[in-house]
Amino acid sequence: MNTSDKRKSIAAIAEKCGVSPMTVSRALRNSSAVKSETKEKILAAAEAFGYSGPLKSGRPAASDGKTRAFVEIIIGSSGKNLAMFYSELLTSIEQELSIHGYDCVIRTCGNDYAQFVSLRESIKNSRAAASMIFGDFEPEKLKALLLIAPDAILLDNPGGPFIGTPYNSISFDNAEAAFSAVSHLAETGRKKIVLIKGFPEHYFSSEMEEGYKKALTAFGIKFDEKLILESDFSADGAFEKLNSFLGKNISFDAVFTNDEMACGVYRALARHKFSIPQDVAICGCDGLPVGEQLTPRLSTVKLDYAQLGPIAVEWFLKNIGKRISCPCRLKLFPKLIIRESSSIY
Template identity: 25%
Template sequence: MGRKRLQESADGRPTVHTVAARAGVSIASASRVLNGVGGSPETIRKVREAAAEVGYVPNAIGRSLQSQRTGLVALAVEDIGNPVYVEMMRAIESVVAASGRQLLVHATGGQIANETALLRRLAHRYVDGMIVSPIRVTDDHLAALVDSPVPVVVVGQLGADAPVDNVRTDSRTGVGLAVGHLVAAGRRRIGFVNGPLDTVPGAARDAGFRAALAAHGIDLDERLVEVGDFRYAAGRAATERLLARARPDALVCANDLIAVGALHALLAAGHRVPQDVALVGMDDTELARMMFPQLSSVSLGSAERGRRAAELLLQRIADPTLPPRREQVAPSLAVRASSATGPATGVTLPAPRTPEVTA
């Protein structure tokens, strides 16, 4: 039989050829029946039967090659352990699922190389589009975004003129909300525990903090500013360093994970929250409500940003010629016990290491 086409795939699984041969019809008819378009009752019966007998299951790759779409959408975030991304993911998922597609998540670990590689590899047609939330953006990175072979939507700040769909918030203003709230509550020695300054959100929040203090006529004591990364352990360690050299009456944290670390450090050092030190986080994730006392937090609308990003992406997939769009979500402040003014809701410690504890 020479090099005649075989009827099974390389690993022995049935293909549409197997089904067609078994049903005694052409592959065209088999394919039509399997896709539910056309076919006489008799043909339908024969093909269905044959497919069931051999346990046919279509090969998505073959189908995608033909149809030029996979029905998959990817979300690439830095740290999937950060609840803010979980909330964003849930919002994206619901939009994406409603369009009949599936969402896949990839954690980049904040490695630029990693993320660029993802764009350059995964995006090469395995997915119909992707949403990326980078915390560092380099020129190389940007280039990869711009000429990505599939539609990309970026969640987060991006160079002003980048021709890429973009959903952002204003975290500078967000930090301002926190500072304003604390100042109004009579706090003056306001500290700031931030993430790395070489990240986009880190830099924006630093600028926002300084601007907000200035706007309230408060001189910034640099000893009240500390930097770690955006995770819990670093937040706790950074707060411990800060407390070792300064005595804040309030702390703003660049996200909720850091705020939880700060809360832990404060309580372990014998400070009462909020009586001695008021605490405000950012992102307003479920984590903030899981703490005791519950944490005030600046909402950056992560779910909303995710939802909008997903919508932008679906629109662009439908029509790739759309001009780049940019949307903005306004921040808001959720005040909870950790920065409430009254002392009634606070937590006290018996009397651990530090001297200045109320008897």
């Protein structure tokens, strides 16, 4: 599209919407100076016209030297499979920030100490409007990051007393998720329910066990420590643990774990010729898309990452530039989704 065609397109959109070409140009640049309802009208007209902008290579030179404000997303990548768990959360955060005129900068850190030192220095020198932290960090490293960025908000992580200073967090009620899943399994008549959790020191593992024990008590089922297996949150790890457990001839009729580890549970049960759910019922936790691809489809407790992102951005927008006198502690309620893996037979 040459300059003349671009001007004609903008003029046509302006005429269609009853606004000036300048307003159209601003709306197409996602300017906050244009009212949201006007912007929506202009974008709808631009889409109808098939307008995709000028076919000119390169970016315009900055005229005033100013850079667009940004929020940094700090991810600990040493634990969970980032693509599996956090792609939906990252997408929702980036899209929500973009609507409000903010860019999104992603910083990741694994177990390597030198990488952590580099991350720490980057955050110290950052001009970010805010920081959001999620993923897996060792307690001391997370504490160090929050000392540098005390106004940061933890996502999908409830934190804990080890932090030692006030902090903000928006997470899921994982104990309630476990209670909901195990209660469902008990309601279908299962009495010997195996819990496969992750690393024992991980907050998700402790919250899973808390909800698991609470549900057993509620249904009058005696707690049996032999039915709790510790893994590493991976499908392969869960497969190895359950495969070994099956060799001990301990009776059980259900398994509660997270969705990724449930994939390993399916493999182990298939190897030992167990039928799902006739012999063993399974309920996962997280609500990952992989659950719908398993046969039979996996019952699960959905933790809505697409909901978490916009809530986090909303909190940031309400509190930007403010001194937080009362730290945010918000837990989102999970939703039980019953599928064929825990049906009553």
